[in-house]
Amino acid sequence: MDAYNSATRQQSKNIPSTALASPQLRNYLHFGSFYLDVERRELFKDGLRVRMQSKVIEALLILVENPGQIITRETLRARLWPNETEINYDANVNTTVNKLRHILGDSHDRPLYVETIPRRGYTFIANAQCVEQSPFVSRQNSALAAGLSEGITSPTVETFFGAFETSRWFRAGAISIFVGAVLLGAALVLFVHRGY
Numbered sequence: 001m002d003a004y005n006s007a008t009r010q011q012s013k014n015i016p017s018t019a020l021a022s023p024q025l026r027n028y029l030h031f032g033s034f035y036l037d038v039e040r041r042e043l044f045k046d047g048l049r050v051r052m053q054s055k056v057i058e059a060l061l062i063l064v065e066n067p068g069q070i071i072t073r074e075t076l077r078a079r080l081w082p083n084e085t086e087i088n089y090d091a092n093v094n095t096t097v098n099k100l101r102h103i104l105g106d107s108h109d110r111p112l113y114v115e116t117i118p119r120r121g122y123t124f125i126a127n128a129q130c131v132e133q134s135p136f137v138s139r140q141n142s143a144l145a146a147g148l149s150e151g152i153t154s155p156t157v158e159t160f161f162g163a164f165e166t167s168r169w170f171r172a173g174a175i176s177i178f179v180g181a182v183l184l185g186a187a188l189v190l191f192v193h194r195g196y
Contacts, residue, residue: 052103097116112125
């Protein structure tokens with residue numbers, strides 16, 4: 001916990017004091033084409049949510065909260081698997097970091113985000129900046145607000161498809177329509193061939 005507090009103090013030196021006054025500014029981190037929602041533990045790339053396993057997003061959070069510092073494999077193991085004793089920690093840490101690199105489009109040989117420090121651990125080398133919110137969220141909210149202020153009740157195309165992308169109901173509806181179409185097609189075939 002002391003390492004976390006000292007990292008937070010170190011990061012706060014680089015952030016203007018006006019930024020520290022607003023708790024929202026620490027909810028999002030921007031690096032490269034990624035936005036990390038720290039509170040909800042979600043990663044976005046180019047406005048689209050990236051699906052990640054919980055251990056992978058936790059590893060990213062550990063690295064991002066300590067930029068430029070070496071995070072030992074033991075630190076990752078202790079934070080990701082604090083109470084488990086029956087697992088191969090080295091293999092799990094390697095697999096987790098490799099999955100993180102794959103998601104970030106990073107390379108072991110030419111890292112942009114996560115660098116391996118041989119026989120010691122890993123370090124986050126990208127410049128992560130605290131932002132109030134990711135731009136795609138503000139674009140969607142402002143487009144929706146503009147539509148509502150003009151008396152338009154239907155969502156804009158951007159928010160319409162953005163909502164569909166993350167909606168379980170949309171997927172369930174699409175599957176239902178597909179199954180219904182298959183059943184209707186089968187019924188038509190049986191109806192046409194019933195006299196044969």
